[in-house]
Amino acid sequence: MAFKLPGLIGGLGITFKTMLQGAVTVQYPHEKEQPPARSRGVIALHEDNCTSCMLCSRACPDWCIYIEGHKEERPARREGGRPRAVNLLDRFDIDYALCMYCGICVEVCPFDALFWSPEYEYSEPNIASLLHNKDRLGEWFHTVPEVEPLEVGAAPVAKAKK
Amino acid sequence: MSSTEQPVTPTNDSPDFKAVPDFEVAPGMQRHLADARVNVELDTGDMIINLGPQHPATHGTLRLVVRLDGERVIAADPVIGYMHRGYEKLTEFRTYPQVTTLINRIDWLSSFANEVPFVHAAEQLMEIEAPPRAQYIRTALTELSRIATFLLFLGEMGLQVGALTPAFYGFRDREHVLNLIESATGGRFHPNFNRIGGLKDDLPWGWIAETRNVMKIVLDACDVFEDLVLGNEIFQARTRSVGIIPGELGASYGVSGSNLRASGVDWDLRRDGAPYLAYPELDFEVFTHPDGDSFARYWVRLQETRESARMVLQLLDKMPSGPIMAKVARIIKVPAGESWVETENPLGQMGYYVVSKGGTGPFRVKIRSASFSNVSILPWMLRGVYVPDVVTILASLYFILGDIDR
Amino acid sequence: MSDLEVLTTRVTEALGDAVIEHAEACGNLVLRVRLDSWRSVAETARNTLGCNYLSFISGIDWMPAPTVGLIEGDTSTPAQPKEMTFGAAGSAGRFQVFAHVQSTVQHIGFTIKADVDEAAPHCDSWVSVYPGADWHERECWEMYGVVFDGHPSLRHLYLPAEFEGHPLRKDFPLLAREVKPWPGLTDVEPMPGSESDEETKDEAVEA
Numbered sequence: 001m002a003f004k005l006p007g008l009i010g011g012l013g014i015t016f017k018t019m020l021q022g023a024v025t026v027q028y029p030h031e032k033e034q035p036p037a038r039s040r041g042v043i044a045l046h047e048d049n050c051t052s053c054m055l056c057s058r059a060c061p062d063w064c065i066y067i068e069g070h071k072e073e074r075p076a077r078r079e080g081g082r083p084r085a086v087n088l089l090d091r092f093d094i095d096y097a098l099c100m101y102c103g104i105c106v107e108v109c110p111f112d113a114l115f116w117s118p119e120y121e122y123s124e125p126n127i128a129s130l131l132h133n134k135d136r137l138g139e140w141f142h143t144v145p146e147v148e149p150l151e152v153g154a155a156p157v158a159k160a161k162k
Numbered sequence: 163m164s165s166t167e168q169p170v171t172p173t174n175d176s177p178d179f180k181a182v183p184d185f186e187v188a189p190g191m192q193r194h195l196a197d198a199r200v201n202v203e204l205d206t207g208d209m210i211i212n213l214g215p216q217h218p219a220t221h222g223t224l225r226l227v228v229r230l231d232g233e234r235v236i237a238a239d240p241v242i243g244y245m246h247r248g249y250e251k252l253t254e255f256r257t258y259p260q261v262t263t264l265i266n267r268i269d270w271l272s273s274f275a276n277e278v279p280f281v282h283a284a285e286q287l288m289e290i291e292a293p294p295r296a297q298y299i300r301t302a303l304t305e306l307s308r309i310a311t312f313l314l315f316l317g318e319m320g321l322q323v324g325a326l327t328p329a330f331y332g333f334r335d336r337e338h339v340l341n342l343i344e345s346a347t348g349g350r351f352h353p354n355f356n357r358i359g360g361l362k363d364d365l366p367w368g369w370i371a372e373t374r375n376v377m378k379i380v381l382d383a384c385d386v387f388e389d390l391v392l393g394n395e396i397f398q399a400r401t402r403s404v405g406i407i408p409g410e411l412g413a414s415y416g417v418s419g420s421n422l423r424a425s426g427v428d429w430d431l432r433r434d435g436a437p438y439l440a441y442p443e444l445d446f447e448v449f450t451h452p453d454g455d456s457f458a459r460y461w462v463r464l465q466e467t468r469e470s471a472r473m474v475l476q477l478l479d480k481m482p483s484g485p486i487m488a489k490v491a492r493i494i495k496v497p498a499g500e501s502w503v504e505t506e507n508p509l510g511q512m513g514y515y516v517v518s519k520g521g522t523g524p525f526r527v528k529i530r531s532a533s534f535s536n537v538s539i540l541p542w543m544l545r546g547v548y549v550p551d552v553v554t555i556l557a558s559l560y561f562i563l564g565d566i567d568r
Numbered sequence: 569m570s571d572l573e574v575l576t577t578r579v580t581e582a583l584g585d586a587v588i589e590h591a592e593a594c595g596n597l598v599l600r601v602r603l604d605s606w607r608s609v610a611e612t613a614r615n616t617l618g619c620n621y622l623s624f625i626s627g628i629d630w631m632p633a634p635t636v637g638l639i640e641g642d643t644s645t646p647a648q649p650k651e652m653t654f655g656a657a658g659s660a661g662r663f664q665v666f667a668h669v670q671s672t673v674q675h676i677g678f679t680i681k682a683d684v685d686e687a688a689p690h691c692d693s694w695v696s697v698y699p700g701a702d703w704h705e706r707e708c709w710e711m712y713g714v715v716f717d718g719h720p721s722l723r724h725l726y727l728p729a730e731f732e733g734h735p736l737r738k739d740f741p742l743l744a745r746e747v748k749p750w751p752g753l754t755d756v757e758p759m760p761g762s763e764s765d766e767e768t769k770d771e772a773v774e775a
Contacts, residue, residue: 007393014390015327024334036345038366057751058644061260066751102263102354107362116348153295153483154364243726248742250711251735254633255645255742286594413621413672414614415700422672429621429672436595500656501594502668502679504623513623515668515679517655523646530624530668538703567726 037145039118040101042132043094044140049113052087056105056114064098065105066091092134097127117143208236215244219322219553222563224537226552228544235552238544240537245567253527258284258358258494261524266352268531269565271314272307272508274300274343277356280527282438283501283516284358288490294440296360296486301440302373302477303343303355305470308508309380310339312467315560316387319460322557323400328391335383338376345369358494360487370478380471387464401456405543405555408454415542416535419510421559424462425454431506438505443480446473456558463560495522509533509565529568533561572597575676582616583609593656597678600657606665606682607692607718613669613680614697623668623677625694625704627684627712630654631662631738645745662686665714667694667704684714693718711736 026033035041052069068091073083106114117140124130214225223244229236249268253261265280266273278300285291292300317332340350346365347353355362391397407417409425422429430448432441449465451458498520504513510532517526536559544552576597580587586605591598601609613619632649652662660683670677684691693716694701705716706725713734716722724731733740 007395007398011390011394014386018331024337036341036348036366038346038348038363039344040348054643059257059259060644061256061263063644063748063751100263101349101352102260103348103362104259104263107259149367150363151365151367151369153481155295155483155485243724243728246726248735251740251742254738255745257646283594410620411699414698416622416624416698416704417700418621427672429675434675498653499593500596500598502596511623513668515624515626515666517628519649519653521646521649525649526628528624528626528628528666534703535622535624535700538700542699 035118035120037118037148038116039120040103040116041118041120042096042116042122042140042143043099043106043137044115044117044144045092045134045137046113046115046141047089047092047134047138049111050087050089050092051111051113052089053110055108055110059104059108061102061104062098062100064095066093066095089134092137093131094137095131096122097130115141115144117141118145119143213552215241219556221556221561224556224561224563224566226540226544228549228552230549233549235544235547235549238541238552240540242537242563242566245563247564247568249529249568250527253524255523257523258496261527262356262358263352263354265529266354267564268529268568269311269507269509269512269533269562270351271311271562273351274303274307274347274353274355275505275507276512277354278304278439279503279505279507279512280514280516281356281358282505283503283514284494284496284518284524286501286503287496287499287516287518288358288494289497290359290488290490292360292488293485294482295364295484296488297440298477298481299346299361299365299486300356301444302474302481303346303353304439304505305474305477306339306343306373308470309467309474310336310343311508312463312470313339313380313383315463316384316391316460316467319557319560320391320397322553323397325391325394325397328387331383331386331390335379338379342369342373342376345372357487358496359490360485364486370481373474373478377471377475381468384464384468384471392461392464398457400550400554401460401558402453404456404551405547405558406454407539407543411542412454412539415539417510417539418532418535419506419508420462420466421459421510421536423448423450424458426450426452431504431511435504435506438503440477444473444476446476456554459558459560493522495520496524504530507532509560509562510536512565531565531568533563533565534568537561537566575678579617579678582612586612589657591656591658593679598656598681599678600659600681600683603682603684603691607694607697609680610667610669610694610697617671617676618674619669619671619677621670621672621677622694622698622700622704623670625665625667625701625708627708627714627736628655628659628664628666628681629662629712629736629738630659630664633738644750657681659683663689663712663714665691665708669698689714691716695719710734713737 052067054067057065057067069087069089071085072088074086076083106116119140209230210227211230212225212227214220215223225241227239227241252264262277262281265276268276313332313336317329320328343353344350346369347355407425409427412422412425413427428448428450433448446469449462451462496518498518500517502513502515504511512532513530515528516524519525543555572592572595576590579597580590586601586609587599588602589600630652632652663684663686664681665684666679666681668677668679691714693705703725705719706722708714709716709722710724710727711734
């Protein structure tokens with residue numbers, strides 16, 4: 001079979017050019033790429049907003065959110081008013097070993113208690129530690145990025161966060 | 163045969179290996195058919211070996227039980243199901259947003275494209291339409307996922323025939339596309355971005371400009387693959403006339419997508435099927451190749467990658483402004499009915515037959531996945547083929563195990 | 569006449585009295601045919617109507633799933649219908665086999681359904697007409713228990729050979745949901761849109 005010179009040699013020319021261009025590898029962990037702001041890394045909980053409505057737990061396709069809560073009476077806000085009943089969280093765990101990172105829980109929460117954060121470096125040597133309890137979920141809160149502007153042509157956003 | 167009887171795994175005597183229906187074969191293809199030649203000098207016999215399920219050439223957990231005469235395959239039986247996750251059973255007990263999340267994972271390399279037909283089917287049943295901007299963004303993201311998966315194909319097919327370099331180039335250029343998808347949707351591989359009625363969010367600031375840059379990179383990458391791989395004589399020797407699928411036979415097996423177009427059948431659901439997304443407003447070319455061999459499948463996918471990049475540029479130029487979500491209730495209940503939507507996914511024709519009874523979740527979803535039918539032609543195609551050519555054929559058919567097994 | 573009406577006329581004329589009922593479902597033609605003419609319908613579709621492409625063959629079990637609600641406290645799974653109703657073009661019973669064929673040249677396609685017997689589901693095999701039916705019918709047998717007469721080797725496709733039962737039948741439970749207890753141990757409020765939402769707004773909760 002006659003070998004036409006250009007085919008193989010042309011390929012070698014391309015690999016030679018690429019070799020001179022340098023590597024694109026990001027040398028993790030010495031250099032780290034910053035994921036985009038919307039990147040779904042971990043879920044942060046803002047406990048004050050949570051009312052244990054269970055919507056996130058029900059919406060989760062994997063049943064990985066464990067919620068326990070109880071009701072307490074709080075004194076009336078004004079003079080002569082009735083005491084209010086508030087829902088307080090006892091337990092809010094997300095099992096990241098099961099979590100699919102789909103974001104349905106963050107989306108359905110009507111009280112803006114759950115947020116996405118692009119943090120991804122929380123791997124653990126044993127699976128049980130992947131169950132983040134409510135304190136740990138609250139610790140992620142400071143990593144939640146600001147709401148970023150949308151592209152040209154997007155409809156104006158009515159609420160601050162959806 | 164009653165439903166309680168179960169034949170044993172195919173052995174030398176089992177009728178299963180002879181059960182492949184025979185067809186009129188074109189004269190040029192005679193050399194691909196096997197006669198089981200027994201070498202009279204050495205007393206050789208047939209060997210039954212497993213290719214897989216852990217095998218670098220089988221793209222995941224596909225097991226091929228092959229009966230070999232030396233290096234030539236006499237019969238092959240793909241055993242699938244190692245990744246069977248029971249999607250159709252799962253969808254019976256999930257709400258529509260949850261199903262949308264799950265079906266991302268059917269074909270995980272182009273996962274945005276998996277959500278589109280399902281959401282479209284639900285929207286058809288609800289008789290709503292996503293607003294034009296949502297349709298354009300959906301189309302752009304579908305084409306981006308097509309580019310992402312094809313860049314991987316262009317790389318790894320070179321890898322399967324022995325060229326290591328294209329694999330690196332494929333992954334390197336694919337990173338840009340995945341970064342684009344991540345900046346828009348939040349997930350590189352599983353965007354979970356479609357909602358019934360539109361999309362979850364609008365695009366972030368600067369996305370359109372960034373996409374234009376990335377499309378230039380993609381077009382350059384296609385030129386590189388053409389020079390590096392397609393023109394390479396060794397690649398051509400490995401792939402020309404290997405694994406020929408006659409067009410009509412392929413269609414009767416259900417082979418679809420680039421595989422069928424590489425056999426000369428001019429059928430593309432973006433142009434020929436029921437109109438969906440923004441494709442009716444786009445100007446694009448559909449590529450076919452008359453040969454039907456592995457080289458043709460590589461060639462067609464390379465051209466389609468270029469064409470997808472051009473389509474994305476067209477979409478960005480024409481992107482309308484406006485809302486990205488139609489008016490839908492918070493808790494979505496889809497009215498009773500049945501709906502069938504099929505789309506041209508990167509792997510082929512993907513379709514969802516959604517049966518709804520008016521609840522918050524579907525009653526039955528039949529997922530027609532492309533790779534299932536693409537792989538079902540293997541028992542026919544692998545007869546008389548040498549073992550290294552088996553690897554080339556598997557690479558050129560380009561199936562994803564999640565798509566076969568669901 | 570719209571394209572769909574033209575197609576409906578062509579198909580119903582070609583299939584003749586094999587068709588029991590036909591309907592339109594979201595722009596798609598659905599026909600219910602007699603079970604004994606299942607294979608001849610395929611031959612007509614392939615030879616007369618030019619449908620050279622087999623999309624899929626599968627089954628439907630119309631019985632509502634009985635297992636939901638047995639899992640204590642689970643309010644996340646969507647409510648299942650209470651009674652058995654059928655879909656486009658109707659059904660005679662619980663099980664149906666349905667298939668979709670298309671033409672790559674004429675760009676037409678339609679869905680065909682046939683009712684199969686509930687106690688001993690049997691159906692003709694399409695392998696002699698569309699060779700791709702091989703795997704689809706194996707999957708349908710495995711998932712629903714429909715035996716395809718004339719299929720060369722009806723054996724398990726996805727599941728191991730020793731597997732018992734037919735998973736996509738509604739009486740086969742989804743074990744993953746039964747094994748894991750519902751994680752919302754104490755429900756404070758009922759699910760919006762459900763019946764108990766109107767009944768009780770306030771539930772006493774054990775902490």
